[in-house]
Amino acid sequence: DIVLTQSPASLAVSLGQRATISCRASKSVSTSGYNYIHWYQQKPGQPPKLLIYLASNLESGVPARFSGSGSGTDFTLNIHPVEEEDAATYYCQHSRELPPTFGGGTELEIK
Amino acid sequence: QVQLKESGPGLVAPSQSLSITCTVSGFSLTSYGVHWVRQSPGKGLEWLGVIWAGGSTNYNSALMSRLSISKDNSKSQVFLKMNSLQTDDTAMYYCVRDPFYYGSSWYFDVWGAGTTVTVSS
Numbered sequence: 001d002i003v004l005t006q007s008p009a010s011l012a013v014s015l016g017q018r019a020t021i022s023c024r025a026s027k028s029v030s031t032s033g034y035n036y037i038h039w040y041q042q043k044p045g046q047p048p049k050l051l052i053y054l055a056s057n058l059e060s061g062v063p064a065r066f067s068g069s070g071s072g073t074d075f076t077l078n079i080h081p082v083e084e085e086d087a088a089t090y091y092c093q094h095s096r097e098l099p100p101t102f103g104g105g106t107e108l109e110i111k
Numbered sequence: 112q113v114q115l116k117e118s119g120p121g122l123v124a125p126s127q128s129l130s131i132t133c134t135v136s137g138f139s140l141t142s143y144g145v146h147w148v149r150q151s152p153g154k155g156l157e158w159l160g161v162i163w164a165g166g167s168t169n170y171n172s173a174l175m176s177r178l179s180i181s182k183d184n185s186k187s188q189v190f191l192k193m194n195s196l197q198t199d200d201t202a203m204y205y206c207v208r209d210p211f212y213y214g215s216s217w218y219f220d221v222w223g224a225g226t227t228v229t230v231s232s
Binding site for chain 1: 155157158169172205216217218219220221222223224225
């Protein structure tokens with residue numbers, strides 16, 4: 001199975017500043033021009049919510065302060081400017097092969 | 112409005128089986144696939160399996176021998192059955208939609224609220 005390693009495990013960012021979350025795959029999740037990484041946000045007591053699909057495509061209704069980038073094995077989720085409501089845990093997920101797997105999560109605190 | 116809602120037993124005794132129903136609305140099971148994902152403190156988020164619009168299934172090989180997914184299109188319901196439950200199967204179980212119309216994307220655009228399953232005697 002492809003292992004996704006997220007870093008940092010937690011971070012605290014001041015309101016209005018930038019949050020950067022990394023997701024590293026144990027093998028390439030890119031092929032045929034597509035990057036098979038997706039990002040989710042989960043708040044306590046709620047299910048995950050899709051933010052970004054195929055590495056850089058913003059899901060409908062998601063604020064433009066969220067952005068994703070990367071290829072191969074290294075991917076990044078950026079949030080700028082961070083708002084109070086962005087306090088949550090963020091997960092990456094790959095869909096390159098079976099089984100799809102998730103990263104361990106990054107907890108974002110807003111200072 | 113696309114919605115999915117899980118209903119399950121809450122508590123299951125060790126070695127017994129688990130059955131969860133996912134009732135969907137706002138879309139047709141004949142057009143979209145539905146996956147099952149579980150979340151536990153110990154294992155994080157784990158993909159279990161999927162049933163596609165045409166009725167075919169894929170399973171996580173780690174659980175394939177214990178897992179079965181089926182559906183009733185007319186009732187807009189998807190069913191998860193897992194056998195021989197152990198304490199490490201304790202988790203929140205989610206049904207989630209695959210957003211690809213008549214196809215597969217292998218990511219998850221709409222999630223149910225989840226149903227908590229505790230395996231304990």
